[in-house]
Amino acid sequence: MGDNPSILWLESSFMEDSMADTATGSPRTLLNETRCQTCSLSSLCLPLALELQDMDQLDAIIRRRAPLKKGDSLFRQGTPFTSVFAVRSGSLKQMTTEGGGEEQLTNFYLPSELAGLDGIGEASYPGTVVALETTTVCEIPFDRLEALSETLPELRGQLYRSMSKEMRDDRRMMRLLSRKTADQRLATFFTNLSDRFRRRGYSPFSFRLSMSRADIGNYLGLAVETVSRILGRFQTQGLVAVSGREVNILDLEALIEVAEQEGCR
Amino acid sequence: MGDNPSILWLESSFMEDSMADTATGSPRTLLNETRCQTCSLSSLCLPLALELQDMDQLDAIIRRRAPLKKGDSLFRQGTPFTSVFAVRSGSLKQMTTEGGGEEQLTNFYLPSELAGLDGIGEASYPGTVVALETTTVCEIPFDRLEALSETLPELRGQLYRSMSKEMRDDRRMMRLLSRKTADQRLATFFTNLSDRFRRRGYSPFSFRLSMSRADIGNYLGLAVETVSRILGRFQTQGLVAVSGREVNILDLEALIEVAEQEGCR
């Protein structure tokens, strides 16, 4: 087997996009990438608790998509729901528009996370999901996933877990939006990102944001200017060093402190 | 069969609590109440798309709980997850505490709605659910529900639908919290309640709030004083007539208008 190409894929999201592009070329890598067994994300992603032979079955229904370029949409709000998508590399944002108004950014998806879960049981996707950078995903047709989960309780359990996790994340977000100050929101955002990177085997202290300040502001319910100002302040306070989209977390402890301080509003 | 006691149960939540209490006495009613076929909520609740004989199977696993009194908790954050609960009458609020801080109210549950879905796949409930008034619920042990859903695709589909609906509601809430003014939040809250009552066969114009101003404020991310002030303003504007917890919606059109007006922040 040699190198595991899926690791390259994962890393590519935080390195030059060109890397991902070159890697796409070979059919051999393409084959390997679609196999859950060789995927470095398998411990985080859907098939968590599956036996090897069950994983084969899952592999069989998963479709590999051509990489999305920055700005490409994976699916659009209102289009028929067919599949959920596991991010392999890169990152996505989910947006919803209500009543023709402006867009609300409701989620970011990093590698191993599942997009499209909120369309399950519905005729169409309730939001638009767009790539923030060159991004590869595994498409999992839901009808086939459901059929498979009929015989694989582990898989079903994992699906439930993924859905309820997203619900709990939403609750945390609601709490953030209704009770936290701008400082706390940004501190929470960074500690959360840091944690998600750490779980995926990356440095929790040094990473590149794939989203713009406007995206961050939209997501956190803040004006762009506020995001910018507070980032500046964090910098002078020695909490982080930010240069464009490059982030270095200098004092994670303090950042967590800010994120969680109580009764300050 | 005569009268359908489940209708009484439903109505009792908006009438004197004592009614609910007296109705509990008879074992015969108690039996009937647990049967989905005779339940007036069945078209809204989980078993939506089931055949009669499948519904029998569902009936068999559902446990009827003693009515909760106002302030009683259905389950507490951190206790082991075992069941989801369908509200039969009354109403519930869900709260989550994070890091020992103050509580965040994340949801209200009305008859036919399911509480506890966000614990699915987890070891413990991620929030505490408390009765806002005398409330009856159907307990649905999740392991048995899951076992049953293995053979009943319709049931499984309905479960997915319920979960993804809650996710979409959360998204709408996030939008409300991050983009809407206090006026819009309250208008949204009332139009939403009105709609939910209408769907359940009640007047969409006249109802009684089971939650306090503090609950509303907590839920909407507003100070109690703001809730009170804006309610007062709505009243002088002729949108609603509020007396304590009794609400009359005078101009639903205008209220919807306020709730949905764009770009006002």
Add this chain to the structure above:
DNA sequence: GGCTTAGCTTGACACAGCTCAACGCGGCTC
């Protein structure tokens, strides 16, 4: 190089909604 453009930062100011404080009202206990 210079131009353009998107994204980001900084400053000045306004205001929505929070906080603090006082008060009113109904229900409860003694």
Add this chain to the structure above:
DNA sequence: GAGCCGCGTTGAGCTGTGTCAAGCTAAGCC
């Protein structure tokens, strides 16, 4: 009845954050 308590209302002032406006930076492109 008196006192108490939970809940709701109202007022006055303060402040965090949005808005508007201007300028900056870096990347892409000719």
